[in-house]
Amino acid sequence: MDRPPYYRPIRDEQVLFEHAFRERLPVMIKGPTGCGKSRFVEAMAARLGRPLVTVACHDETSAVDLVGRYLVKGGETVWQDGPVTRAVRAGAILYLDEIAEARPDVVVVIHPLSDHRRRIYLEAHDEDVEAAEGFHLVVSFNPGYQRGMKELKPSTRQRFVALAFDYPPAEVESEILQGEAGIDARTAKKLATLAHKLRRLDALGLAEAPSTRLFIDAARLIKAGAEPRRACDAAIVQPLSDDSAIVEALSEVVALAF
Ligand SMILES: Nc1ncnc2c1ncn2[C@@H]1O[C@H](COP(=O)(O)OP(=O)(O)O)[C@@H](O)[C@H]1O
Ligand SMILES: [Mg+2]
Structure with missing residues (x-):
């Protein structure tokens, strides 16, 4: 196996993340750019032995990009899973980086994944997919309200346990x-x-x-x-x-x- 990514713990964030994983509580990591959020998630995926699917969200990221779409291949239309669907089927850690930047319809997709339902409905494909054992939802969020960064709706925020990150001492x-x-x-x-x-x-x-x-x-x-x-x-x-x-x-x- 590859060597796990180097991560220097700052506080008890690794233990807390493991508890959240076992309790199936989705995790939100808040913190400024470059303070170690992504590295932490990579290290935790390795520690927990789960595959990691990362999606870097931006203002064009839509539900369809995440869930999947029909593609035309050699005259045939074939369904192709998006990264969220792949993570759900594989029981992976799904890391939606900068979730607040994505389009609002993305939130609709993640709600049923963030509570006891742990499932996703592929509307275009009329398929209901239950998350495989080990699936875990993690999002990151940069609370930069002073700088005009997007906010996350309170109803969405309250679905996560949140770990606050900052630059280390x-x-x-x-x-x-x-x-x-x-x-x-x-x-x-x-x-x-x-x-x-x-x-x-x-x-x-x-x-x-x-x-x-x-x-x-x-x-x-x-x-x-x-x-x-x-x-x-x-x-x-x-x-x-x-x-x-x-x-x-x-x-x-x-x-x-x-
Ligand atoms: N606690 C840490 N342990 C190891 N490396 C870290 C840590 N915090 C930050 N880094 C380093 O800083 C870089 C930027 O961190 P990253 O996780 O990409 O930031 P973010 O996702 O918060 O923007 C990483 O590539 C890594 O080299
Ligand atoms: Mg990052």
Whole structure:
């Protein structure tokens, strides 16, 4: 078997997820971009020995995309399961990433999967599919109301047990940087401290807080041999902003760290 994905637990989220899985309670993972939501779900699927079906939802994602559709193949129409139907039949962990971004009809599909019914009705195909043993519904949601991100209806939210994720404390983030990029402890600590400093600079008005992912990328460049300031510019500063004043302010903080 493949090695399970590296995941550094932050609190008791793994235990709680396992309880939810056994109790058949759908899970919602809330948190900002790049804080480890997807990695956590990948690690949990491996831990529980379940296949994982991930759907990255966006504003065009519709119920039909998820459930399935008839396709014309060589003059014949054949039914093709969508990812949700495949997950339901396979008893997989179904991860709907950024569920709030999807079209409203997606919610109609997931409601009967999120309660005791654990089933899905394929209207176009007139088939009622019961979820196989081991099926588990997980969604992620980025609560970014200040930034005009979409909200989730309360009636939908209340169908899930919710785990709140955030960027990890500096010591833990430093450990993750070492684990992911294989850099030395000293450089990892500098990058993690930088991460925390930059996240506190609200005054910069960044559209989104700098995610762990950026610091991992910087760590990889440094590990590969890039000069640290140059690595931080390319992996952190430039992806965050095009505004020259903001770029300058970010660069100053980087220069203090390295
Ligand atoms: N707790 C963690 N353990 C291991 N790696 C992590 C952790 N948190 C974040 N990461 C790293 O950060 C990257 C971004 O995390 P990801 O799960 O993709 O974020 P999200 O899904 O929340 O946007 C991952 O690819 C992984 O390298
Ligand atoms: Mg993700």
